[in-house]
Structure formats: C-alpha cells, structure tokens
Amino acid sequence: MSRYDALLKPLTLRKLTIRNRVLSTAHASGFGQDGVPGERYQLYHEEKAKGGVGLTIFGGSSAVAIDSPGYMRQIYVGDDAVVPHFRRFADRVHAHGAAIMVQLTHIGRKIGWDHTHWFWPIGPSRRHEPLHRSFAKEMEDWDIRRVVKAFGQAALRCKKGGLDGVQIMGAGTHLIDQFWSPLANARSDKYGGSLENRMRFGLEVLEEVRAQVGEDYVVGLKMIGDEMIEGGLVPEDCVAIATTYAKTGALDFIDVVAGTAFNLIHRARHIPGMWAPIAPYLQLAGAIKAEVDIPIFHGSRVLDVETAARVVAEGHADMVGMTRAHFADPHLVNKLREGRVDDIRQCVGASYCNDRSSTGREIVCIQNAATGKESVLPHVLPKASARKCVVVAGAGPAGLEAARVSAARGHKVILFEAGPRTGGQLNVAARATWREALSGIPRWLDGQVRKLGVDVRLSTEATAERVLAEAPDVVVVATGGVPAVGCFEGIEHATTTWDILEGRAAPAERVLVYDDLGDHQAASTAEVLATRGARVEFVTPDRMALQKVGYNNLGIHMKELHRLGVVITSDTRLHRVERQGNRLLCVLRDDYTEAEEEREVDQVVAEYGTKPRDELYWALRPLSRNLGEVDPDRFAAGQPQNAVNNPAGRFMLFRVGDAIASRNVHAAIHDSLRLAKDF
Ligand SMILES: Cc1cc2nc3c(=O)[nH]c(=O)nc-3n(C[C@H](O)[C@H](O)[C@H](O)COP(=O)(O)O)c2cc1C
Numbered sequence: 110m111s112r113y114d115a116l117l118k119p120l121t122l123r124k125l126t127i128r129n130r131v132l133s134t135a136h137a138s139g140f141g142q143d144g145v146p147g148e149r150y151q152l153y154h155e156e157k158a159k160g161g162v163g164l165t166i167f168g169g170s171s172a173v174a175i176d177s178p179g180y181m182r183q184i185y186v187g188d189d190a191v192v193p194h195f196r197r198f199a200d201r202v203h204a205h206g207a208a209i210m211v212q213l214t215h216i217g218r219k220i221g222w223d224h225t226h227w228f229w230p231i232g233p234s235r236r237h238e239p240l241h242r243s244f245a246k247e248m249e250d251w252d253i254r255r256v257v258k259a260f261g262q263a264a265l266r267c268k269k270g271g272l273d274g275v276q277i278m279g280a281g282t283h284l285i286d287q288f289w290s291p292l293a294n295a296r297s298d299k300y301g302g303s304l305e306n307r308m309r310f311g312l313e314v315l316e317e318v319r320a321q322v323g324e325d326y327v328v329g330l331k332m333i334g335d336e337m338i339e340g341g342l343v344p345e346d347c348v349a350i351a352t353t354y355a356k357t358g359a360l361d362f363i364d365v366v367a368g369t370a371f372n373l374i375h376r377a378r379h380i381p382g383m384w385a386p387i388a389p390y391l392q393l394a395g396a397i398k399a400e401v402d403i404p405i406f407h408g409s410r411v412l413d414v415e416t417a418a419r420v421v422a423e424g425h426a427d428m429v430g431m432t433r434a435h436f437a438d439p440h441l442v443n444k445l446r447e448g449r450v451d452d453i454r455q456c457v458g459a460s461y462c463n464d465r466s467s468t469g470r471e472i473v474c475i476q477n478a479a480t481g482k483e484s485v486l487p488h489v490l491p492k493a494s495a496r497k498c499v500v501v502a503g504a505g506p507a508g509l510e511a512a513r514v515s516a517a518r519g520h521k522v523i524l525f526e527a528g529p530r531t532g533g534q535l536n537v538a539a540r541a542t543w544r545e546a547l548s549g550i551p552r553w554l555d556g557q558v559r560k561l562g563v564d565v566r567l568s569t570e571a572t573a574e575r576v577l578a579e580a581p582d583v584v585v586v587a588t589g590g591v592p593a594v595g596c597f598e599g600i601e602h603a604t605t606t607w608d609i610l611e612g613r614a615a616p617a618e619r620v621l622v623y624d625d626l627g628d629h630q631a632a633s634t635a636e637v638l639a640t641r642g643a644r645v646e647f648v649t650p651d652r653m654a655l656q657k658v659g660y661n662n663l664g665i666h667m668k669e670l671h672r673l674g675v676v677i678t679s680d681t682r683l684h685r686v687e688r689q690g691n692r693l694l695c696v697l698r699d700d701y702t703e704a705e706e707e708r709e710v711d712q713v714v715a716e717y718g719t720k721p722r723d724e725l726y727w728a729l730r731p732l733s734r735n736l737g738e739v740d741p742d743r744f745a746a747g748q749p750q751n752a753v754n755n756p757a758g759r760f761m762l763f764r765v766g767d768a769i770a771s772r773n774v775h776a777a778i779h780d781s782l783r784l785a786k787d788f
C-alpha cells in the first residue's frame with residue numbers, strides 16, 4: 110500500500126469511470142482558432158492524457174452564446190460547427206485512457222464591449238465591472254430565456270461531440286455567479302434579492318442542461334466557496350448554493366475554488382501564486398463536501414503529489430485539480446506511477462502563465478518551454494542517433510536547460526559555471542521578499558543534469574582554452590548578462606538591483622529606485638529596500654509601474670509597494686544624477702512636458718535589464734562551423750540548425766538566453782530547448 114493509492118484510485122460519475130483522482134481544470138489557454146480547438150489545442154491536452162492525467166477539462170470558458178465573446182481565442186459552442194472538432198479531440202484524449210470534458214459559460218458583464226460583434230455586455234444588473242470597465246445591460250426576461258436555452262443546446266453539442274461531460278461555470282465572476290453575488294446582482298425581480306432568488310438563473314441553466322443531455326451524461330459545476338470580498342458571497346452562502354444545486358439530482362460533481370476577479374488583487378487571490386501558502390482554500394472545499402453527497406473537486410495551488418494524495422486520503426475532496434502543475438509537467442501522473450516523483454518538474458507558482466493569459470496572450474510555463482508547443486517541442490526527449498560532445502558555458506536557466514536536454518539525448522555534456530553554484534540570475538531573483546520559490550526552477554534543473562551524468566564544473570570559468578580542450582561538437586554559450594543601470598548622466602553613482610538583492614550594497618535611508626525595464630526586478634528591489642527600512646520612491650518613464658508584468662503578479666507587487674509606503678512616480682525619466690557631498694541629487698524629467706524636478710537621496714538604484722556577457726562567444730565564433738548563425742525560420746518551425754559558414758570550423762556554436770539579449774527565464778529556457786533537442 111502506497112501513500113499515493115488514494116490519488117490513483119478510479120472515480121465513477123454516472124457511467125463514466127475516471128482512471129485516477131488527478132484532473133487538469135478548465136483554463137483559458139489562448140490556443141483556440143476561429144472558435145474551435147485546432148491541432149495545437151488538442152496536442153496540448155493530449156500530452157496530459159499521455160502523461161496519465163485522469164480527466165482534462167478544456168475550454169477555459171467556452172461560450173454558449175454569441176454575446177459572450179471569446180476574446181482569448183476561446184472555444185465557441187454556440188453552433189454545430191464545433192462538434193466534429195470535439196469528436197476528434199475526444200478520440201485523441203480517450204486513446205490515452207483519460208476522460209475529457211469542456212467548461213461552458215456565458216461571461217456576462219465580465220468583458221468589454223469593443224469585441225468581435227460589438228455587443229453590449231449583459232448582466233443581472235447595470236453595475237460597473239471594475240476590471241473590464243464595462244456597464245452591463247440588465248438582462249430582460251427574454252435575455253434570460255435565451256441564455257438558459259443556449260447553455261442546454263451547447264451541452265447537447267458536447268455530448269454529440271463525444272466529450273465525457275460538461276462543467277457549467279459558476280466561478281471567476283461569470284454570469285451565473287454574477288447572479289449569485291450581491292456585488293453584481295441588484296435586481297428586484299424573482300432573480301434578485303434573496304439568495305433563493307439569486308440562485309434561480311443558475312438553477313434554470315442546470316435544469317435545461319440536464320433536460321438536453323439526458324440522464325446518462327456527466328454535468329458538473331465550478332463554483333466559489335467564498336468570494337473573499339466585502340459585500341460578496343460568504344462561505345455560508347456558498348454552502349447553501351452547493352446544497353441547493355446538489356439536491357436537484359442534476360449535478361454530478363462540484364469543483365470548488367475561491368475568490369472573485371473583481372480587481373487585480375482579488376484576481377491574484379483567485380488563482381494564488383508563490384506568495385500564498387500551499388492549497389490555501391482547501392477548507393472551503395471541505396466545508397462544501399461535508400454538506401453534499403456528490404463528489405467534490407478542488408484545486409488551488411496543489412503543486413506536489415504528496416499534498417494531492419493527502420487531499421483525497423483525508424477526505425477534503427474526491428478529485429484534485431493540478432492545473433498549473435500540469436503546465437509545468439504534463440507527465441506528472443506517469444512519473445508518480447513509475448516511482449519517479451523526483452523527476453516531476455514542480456510548478457513553482459511564478460504565475461507567468463497567468464500573467465500572459467490575463468493580458469490576452471497564450472499561456473506558457475516559465476520553466477517548461479514545451480508546454481503548448483507540442484507540435485515542435487518534445488516533452489520526452491528521444492535519444493540522438495550519434496553521441497556528441499556538448500560543452501555548455503554558464504549554468505543559469507538557459508545553460509542548465511541546454512545541458513539537461515543534451516544529456517537526455519545521450520550526449521556527453523560538460524557544464525562550466527564561473528560561480529560556486531548553478532542557477533544564474535534566478536539566484537538573484539529568488540532573493541526578493543515573496544519570490545523565493547523561483548529557486549525551485551534551477552533546483553530541479555540542477556537535480557536533473559546531475560542525474561543525467563552531466564560533468565558539472567563549478568567555480569570554473571569557461572575560457573576559450575577550456576572549451577576547446579574538450580574537442581566539442583557543439584558549444585552553447587549561456588553566459589547570461591551583467592546588470593545595466595540605464596542611459597542617464599551620472600550612471601556611475603547608481604547601484605544595481607542585483608547589488609541590493611544579493612546584499613553587496615546596504616540599503617540607504619532615502620532611496621530612489623529608477624525602473625527603465627518595467628518587469629519584476631525593480632519592484633522586487635524596492636520591496637526589499639522598504640522592508641529593510643528605506644524610504645523609497647519608485648520612478649518609471651512608463652505610464653504605470655511594472656508595465657511588463659501581467660495582472661496576477663502586478664496585483665501582488667502593487668499591494669506590497671503600497672503596503673510598504675513606496676511612492677510611485679510614473680511618466681518620469683531620470684535625466685541626471687550628481688554627487689553633492691554625502692547626498693545624490695537626481696534630476697527627473699516629465700516625459701511629456703519635459704519639466705524638471707529634483708530629488709535629494711542617499712542612494713539611486715537603477716534597473717535597465719542586462720548587457721550580454723558575450724566575450725566567449727566572440728572568441729569562439731571564428732573557430733565554429735556556423736559562425737554562430739541561427740536560421741530563424743528553422744528555429745520557429747522546430748527544425749535543426751544547419752548553417753555552414755566556415756567548413757573548416759570544428760564545432761557548431763550557439764548563444765542562448767541573456768547572452769544574446771536581455772529577456773526572461775522562459776525565453777532563456779525556450780532558446781535552449783529548441784536548439785538542444787536537435788543536437
Ligand atoms: C492561465 C490560466 C487561465 C485560467 N482560465 C480559467 C478559465 O477560463 N476558467 C476557469 O474555470 N478557471 C480558469 N483558471 C483557473 C484554473 O482552472 C484553476 O482553478 C487554477 O489555476 C487553480 O488551480 P491550480 O493551482 O491547480 O493551477 C485559469 C488558470 C490559469 C493559470
């Protein structure tokens with residue numbers, strides 16, 4: 110008997126048996142094409158099925174009606190064109206033994222109005238939706254009838270498409286939970302007022318869906334266990350909703366989550382990241398499970414199989430959502446079954462996936478570059494036909510990934526690192542107050558490269574002589590970058606964010622943090638400085654702080670900056686820094702009027718990305734066969750690089766990550782995977 114048994118036991122819902130208790134819950138992947146799940150979408154979910162997941166719910170919010178626009182390239186279930194795509198999709202997932210369902214929704218007022226068909230958003234009431242800044246039209250009786258019917262028709266299409274079930278969306282501040290919530294519903298008719306009345310619309314939807322699909326089909330509901338906002342639904346309300354819906358007999362499972370998407374901080378809490386404890390909302394699922402007699406699903410920051418197994422074994426829920434956990438490793442369940450728990454690449458909660466999704470872009474995982482790109486990037490690396498010698502210079506995320514992939518392909522790999530440990534810039538980033546878990550990314554990579562037999566040489570700079578002494582077939586320069594402070598006069602007076610984060614420079618009393626990048630670095634540094642007692646002004650030329658950070662992390666950074674009393678000044682460029690005795694005089698310029706203001710501070714900390722550390726690349730380039738060239742078309746198509754510019758050259762040479770240009774962790778890992786998979 111293993112401690113994972115409870116997780117690996119099947120679950121039966123009506124006539125459907127799900128092979129284990131692990132599910133990937135619905136999420137907006139951004140992979141839809143013209144309202145249908147095309148090849149990319151299907152391959153992405155098929156990979157999880159191959160990897161052993163019990164159930165995958167796709168279609169993070171597939172629309173049942175035309176006035177619920179799929180702004181995130183979502184699926185449209187409002188007409189029959191989708192049915193053949195569902196059939197193919199279902200066959201594909203079933204072929205690997207997993208079950209597949211789709212989430213159905215009407216998004217109601219949670220949308221702007223300037224989308225595809227320029228429809229007015231509809232909602233229970235006219236109330237302003239703060240995140241999308243929309244004012245909904247209060248739904249009339251015929252709107253309600255139409256949407257209820259549309260849910261039923263959409264569910265029937267799912268059944269005809271061979272999907273194993275549907276999940277009705279009553280979470281994330283979509284139309285059904287808009288009706289439930291006093292924050293969105295101010296009606297005075299039979300759909301508003303008492304909780305009983307506010308539940309009516311969703312009950313009509315459920316009744317219609319069941320009527321359309323019949324008794325032998327699985328119908329679930331995703332709902333919140335607590336809106337966690339003043340004036341919103343409290344846990345008692347949610348238990349009452351769950352019990353009322355379960356009592357209808359029309360429902361087969363409830364997936365419980367928490368929070369609303371009311372504003373940025375609530376949105377961040379709704380899908381918690383590395384700032385939050387593990388499984389923070391488990392008790393809400395347990396509270397509902399205690400009151401209903403249908404299976405409860407729950408997933409919110411369940412990242413490891415140990416916790417997942419406990420969730421089921423201790424009876425908090427019957428199935429565990431491990432959604433981002435599957436972005437990070439779609440083969441999680443198979444690795445568990447095979448006793449390879451250490452090989453699971455665990456989600457670290459960086460929320461980069463979410464940040465992209467929240468700003469209308471397709472999801473990627475910060476650390477697993479193959480996710481969502483299955484047609485060109487493999488999750489399981491095939492052995493190469495011939496064993497080569499691959500030398501990698503630099504053991505940051507790009508170098509570690511290049512070494513991992515090369516070694517998994519069966520090559521001899523030597524990994525040089527000038528510093529005393531692997532991890533590169535991630536070691537700096539993980540020094541920030543709430544982002545320590547980033548250290549999980551290099552920790553896993555380091556463990557893998559050692560397991561795969563990579564010759565890791567720490568505290569050994571990769572000089573040209575050392576590299577050439579290995580007689581390599583391929584050299585990967587992953588030497589990263591050095592921090593830059595910017596383009597203002599007096600840059601010599603500025604301290605780098607790395608110096609603060611790594612403790613080489615002590616925080617002074619009055620600090621001006623100048624952010625000309627707009628990503629995490631400067632905000633993390635300001636938070637560290639303020640936490641250690643500095644009075645911080647955060648100055649940026651952008652129209653808002655952290656312009657490059659998506660909503661989920663933005664919400665947490667802004668909360669921290671505000672909580673710590675950091676003053677934020679936007680639209681303002683740092684023009685000049687002068688030393689005046691013990692103090693630094695900063696001249697700031699309004700980016701529009703060019704009016705100048707001065708600040709007297711004790712320290713200027715500035716962020717301007719990194720400058721490539723590329724001496725090794727330039728030293729090796731004349732000796733290489735390709736002279737470092739990469740063909741971008743082959744790169745994008747996932748084909749091997751084959752440039753020959755110097756036939757006498759002894760090896761192929763590639764640069765990856767910040768050694769090319771200042772970017773981020775995902776970009777670095779992506780560079781390495783798409784090159785090294787073909788070595
Ligand atoms: C990028 C992204 C998009 C999401 N979109 C949806 C969605 O459309 N519908 C939904 O019900 N949940 C959505 N979710 C929430 C997930 O279903 C899940 O509740 C959440 O990620 C917490 O589970 P996890 O910690 O296992 O990832 C999304 C999550 C992510 C990360």
Ligand code: SF4
Pocket residue numbers: 433434436437455456457458459460461462463473474475476477
């Ligand atoms: S981006 Fe971060 S939160 Fe998202 S799946 Fe990857 S590790 Fe997890």
